[in-house]
Amino acid sequence: MATAVPGPSPAAKLPARVGGANSSFRDKSKPMEVRLSNMTAAKAIGDAVRTSLGPKGMDKMIQTSGGEVIVTNDGATILSHLAVLHPAAKMLVDLSHAQDIEAGDGTTSVVVLCGSFLNAAEKLLEKGIHPTIIAESFLRASQKAVEYLTEISTPVDMKDRNSLLRAAATSLNSKIVSQYSSILSPIAVSAVTRLITPTSSNVDLRDIRIVKKVGGTIEDTELVEGVVLNQNAITSQSGPTRMEKAKIGLIQFQLSSPKPDMDNQIVVNDYRQMDRILKEERQYILNLCKKIKKAGCNVLLIQKSILRDAVTDMSLHFLAKLKIMVVKDVERDEVEWLAKSLGCKPVADVEQFTEDKLGTADLVEENEHAGAKVIKITGIKGGGKTVSVLCMGANNVVLEESERSLHDALCVVRCLVKKRALIAGGGAPEIHVSRQLAQYAQTLKGMEAYCFTAYAEALEVIPTTLAENAGLNPIAIVTELRNRHALGEVNAGINVRKGLISNILEEDVVQPLLVSTSAIELSTETAALLLKVDDFHLTR
Numbered sequence: 001m002a003t004a005v006p007g008p009s010p011a012a013k014l015p016a017r018v019g020g021a022n023s024s025f026r027d028k029s030k031p032m033e034v035r036l037s038n039m040t041a042a043k044a045i046g047d048a049v050r051t052s053l054g055p056k057g058m059d060k061m062i063q064t065s066g067g068e069v070i071v072t073n074d075g076a077t078i079l080s081h082l083a084v085l086h087p088a089a090k091m092l093v094d095l096s097h098a099q100d101i102e103a104g105d106g107t108t109s110v111v112v113l114c115g116s117f118l119n120a121a122e123k124l125l126e127k128g129i130h131p132t133i134i135a136e137s138f139l140r141a142s143q144k145a146v147e148y149l150t151e152i153s154t155p156v157d158m159k160d161r162n163s164l165l166r167a168a169a170t171s172l173n174s175k176i177v178s179q180y181s182s183i184l185s186p187i188a189v190s191a192v193t194r195l196i197t198p199t200s201s202n203v204d205l206r207d208i209r210i211v212k213k214v215g216g217t218i219e220d221t222e223l224v225e226g227v228v229l230n231q232n233a234i235t236s237q238s239g240p241t242r243m244e245k246a247k248i249g250l251i252q253f254q255l256s257s258p259k260p261d262m263d264n265q266i267v268v269n270d271y272r273q274m275d276r277i278l279k280e281e282r283q284y285i286l287n288l289c290k291k292i293k294k295a296g297c298n299v300l301l302i303q304k305s306i307l308r309d310a311v312t313d314m315s316l317h318f319l320a321k322l323k324i325m326v327v328k329d330v331e332r333d334e335v336e337w338l339a340k341s342l343g344c345k346p347v348a349d350v351e352q353f354t355e356d357k358l359g360t361a362d363l364v365e366e367n368e369h370a371g372a373k374v375i376k377i378t379g380i381k382g383g384g385k386t387v388s389v390l391c392m393g394a395n396n397v398v399l400e401e402s403e404r405s406l407h408d409a410l411c412v413v414r415c416l417v418k419k420r421a422l423i424a425g426g427g428a429p430e431i432h433v434s435r436q437l438a439q440y441a442q443t444l445k446g447m448e449a450y451c452f453t454a455y456a457e458a459l460e461v462i463p464t465t466l467a468e469n470a471g472l473n474p475i476a477i478v479t480e481l482r483n484r485h486a487l488g489e490v491n492a493g494i495n496v497r498k499g500l501i502s503n504i505l506e507e508d509v510v511q512p513l514l515v516s517t518s519a520i521e522l523s524t525e526t527a528a529l530l531l532k533v534d535d536f537h538l539t540r
């Protein structure tokens with residue numbers, strides 16, 4: 001993929017040597033070569049993910065440099081793991097990432113579309129049309145395309161759970177975990193709808209925490225209205241693992257004897273002195289534990305420490321005696337989320353540990369869920385700001401893909417919060433827009449008309465690829481699809497299950513308007529950007 005940028009050809013250099021009155025040398029062939037090299041590299045990326053588009057798309061197996069194996073269907077994930085060298089190819093990886101951030105789904109489509117636009121542009125360049133004209137026409141065509149898409153979209157109400165479920169299920173259709181979409185889509189819909197108010201225009205997906213545990217199957221995945229902890233309760237000193245009416249404290253200091261900053265050695269040769277040191281230590285730790293108890297805390301979350309032990313056997317022993325449930329190894333970056341979810345404040349000094357810093361919950365309980373031990377905190381007072389999803393799977397490969405798919409489904413529901421409109425899927429919108437644009441092109445003059453027609457044709461890559469991946473004859477299917485649309489069936493799409501064209505809404509294949517519009521806008525922008533590049537330099 002690391003296509004080298006070709007240098008000027010010897011023939012082109014000739015006039016420079018000969019010289020002339022106004023012979024400031026310009027190599028005319030270089031801009032074209034740079035452009036074509038960029039396009040070739042970018043199209044290669046499009047081709048790399050093309051086969052994974054749609055419900056019958058293939059999956060990719062990726063081995064990372066660390067030896068980890070990933071099996072995935074998600075465009076953004078595939079691309080983010082490729083070792084891409086060419087700068088233009090990197091732009092397509094970024095494009096997929098941009099779509100992932102903006103919409104979350106459609107990360108394969110966006111790259112496939114961009115590849116197709118570049119292909120169309122290449123043909124227009126061959127005809128001798130100036131790249132700037134192509135780029136500008138494409139951008140204008142994309143605006144038109146978005147208009148046409150908006151026209152055929154249907155508004156959706158966030159209370160209409162059925163529509164949300166259908167959209168989430170469609171995004172899960174094309175994943176490895178598709179047979180579990182009836183379990184995962186309600187989870188995604190409930191998680192997002194819990195966090196929104198009727199007027200909200202966005203959801204922060206960081207408020208939905210996905211906790212992965214190996215064990216059981218994907219069917220055991222569940223939504224917990226509260227907090228699920230990654231860590232387990234400490235039972236080495238037989239401390240409690242269940243606490244009703246919990247008062248939860250989150251501490252960032254250590255329950256062990258202090259250590260000096262420098263390495264040092266103390267030699268004690270008197271037994272009484274040694275005894276005193278041990279007693280001091282015991283007293284110090286006991287004091288800490290008593291102060292924690294005094295504040296009324298009965299569940300203690302302890303942040304991971306690198307300076308010294310966060311807890312010792314002795315402190316655990318005291319805490320168990322005081323009937324305080326202990327969870328250690330809370331990561332630094334979890335602290336903020338836990339504080340928000342539990343309504344507690346992280347405390348860095350024992351003197352500051354007072355009752356007002358504690359969070360309250362009805363129940364904190366560690367129990368076994370499909371073979372994995374998990375702590376759930378439910379009935380949080382003043383809670384409801386966050387939710388957790390406990391994601392289960394038989395092994396890590398399945399679990400990771402299940403999490404990614406769930407993320408896509410959550411993003412789809414979030415898209416509907418951002419822009420409350422749905423369109424059909426299965427290639428229907430692309431064909432509709434393609435036809436409309438082709439018609440519109442007839443009202444234009446000159447080069448622009450050419451460019452619009454080429455752009456319209458390029459959009460057909462989505463239905464073509466869907467048909468190809470489903471093992472159907474792409475030319476026959478797309479022709480029929482176009483005919484059906486010409487007969488006025490706006491929702492006719494490729495029914496990949498039955499291998500024919502049918503009303504795709506009856507198949508419940510719907511997707512958020514935002515996913516499609518953002519894919520078209522972003523991919524056209526990238527294609528236009530690449531078209532306008534005519535030189536390439538390396539900096540030192």
Ligand SMILES: Nc1ncnc2c1ncn2[C@@H]1O[C@H](COP(=O)(O)OP(=O)(O)OP(=O)(O)O)[C@@H](O)[C@H]1O
Nearest residue numbers: 053054073074075105106107108109173174425426
């Ligand atoms: N049951 C179905 N029948 C026909 N087409 C479908 C069906 N389900 C999904 N599609 C289509 O498949 C395409 C989406 O495929 P896919 O989910 O593999 O890629 P993506 O959404 O672009 O990228 P990713 O999900 O990897 O971020 C959309 O065009 C959608 O309309």
Ligand SMILES: [Mg+2]
Nearest residue numbers: 105106171174
């Ligand atoms: Mg998808």
